Amino acid sequence: MQLAVTDLGGERGGEPVFSGISFTVEAGSALLVTGPNGAGKSTLLRIIAGLLVPAEGEVKFLGGGEKWDTPAAAAHYLGATNAMKPALTVAENLTFWSRFLGEIRCSVDDALEQVGLWDVGHLPFGYLSTGQRRRVAIARLLMCHRPLWLLDEPTSGLDRRSEARFAELMRGHLAEGGLIVAATHLPLGLDNTQELQMAGRA
Numbered sequence: 001m002q003l004a005v006t007d008l009g010g011e012r013g014g015e016p017v018f019s020g021i022s023f024t025v026e027a028g029s030a031l032l033v034t035g036p037n038g039a040g041k042s043t044l045l046r047i048i049a050g051l052l053v054p055a056e057g058e059v060k061f062l063g064g065g066e067k068w069d070t071p072a073a074a075a076h077y078l079g080a081t082n083a084m085k086p087a088l089t090v091a092e093n094l095t096f097w098s099r100f101l102g103e104i105r106c107s108v109d110d111a112l113e114q115v116g117l118w119d120v121g122h123l124p125f126g127y128l129s130t131g132q133r134r135r136v137a138i139a140r141l142l143m144c145h146r147p148l149w150l151l152d153e154p155t156s157g158l159d160r161r162s163e164a165r166f167a168e169l170m171r172g173h174l175a176e177g178g179l180i181v182a183a184t185h186l187p188l189g190l191d192n193t194q195e196l197q198m199a200g201r202a
């Protein structure tokens with residue numbers, strides 16, 4: 001499988017944010033997207049996820065068969081806001097996602113255990129700390145399989161131990177042929193990554 005981005009341009013509110021971006025990411029490898037605030041890292045991830053329309057160029061997901069025939073179909077998108085309802089419990093949120101996403105790999109409890117949270121399933125998501133919320137959002141990636149992980153500042157709010165645990169989970173995803181594109185200001189603890197430096201507007 002391969003993610004192929006060609007001559008991509010992105011705009012927000014009708015204003016250009018970036019243009020002329022091309023890269024490929026192969027199965028088993030990760031691309032780190034870096035650059036100053038406002039450079040367009042989140043915009044790039046949202047275009048790949050199919051949440052924004054590109055101003056120009058194209059994004060393709062190759063070799064994924066009928067099931068993963070577009071980047072949007074092939075991807076988990078971990079955005080800044082975690083995509084959980086604060087009034088629902090952690091278990092209710094994850095159960096919703098498992099029914100919505102399918103391709104279930106493990107139970108809610110197993111996914112929570114993998115992020116070191118076995119005792120919060122009954123709590124409203126809104127009661128959790130910032131780092132615990134991030135870990136529940138990461139549990140969603142583990143519970144339902146998608147080959148492409150699009151991660152926007154994935155370690156934001158995580159303590160050292162959780163960062164290390166997440167690095168291990170990302171390495172596992174890559175080892176089984178997954179792909180990762182991560183916008184980050186921090187090292188993620190992965191080896192042999194490519195880097196795309198986005199310059200931003202002068």
Ligand SMILES: Nc1ncnc2c1ncn2[C@@H]1O[C@H](COP(=O)(O)OP(=O)(O)OP(=O)(O)O)[C@@H](O)[C@H]1O
Pocket residue numbers: 012013017035036037038039040041042043044183
């Ligand atoms: N909905 C929107 N409408 C108009 N402009 C927007 C919108 N969302 C983002 N922008 C602008 O698009 C530009 C790129 O934003 P983006 O969030 O992609 O940057 P980023 O590189 O992810 O930044 P950061 O490192 O701060 O997360 C910024 O100038 C931002 O103000």
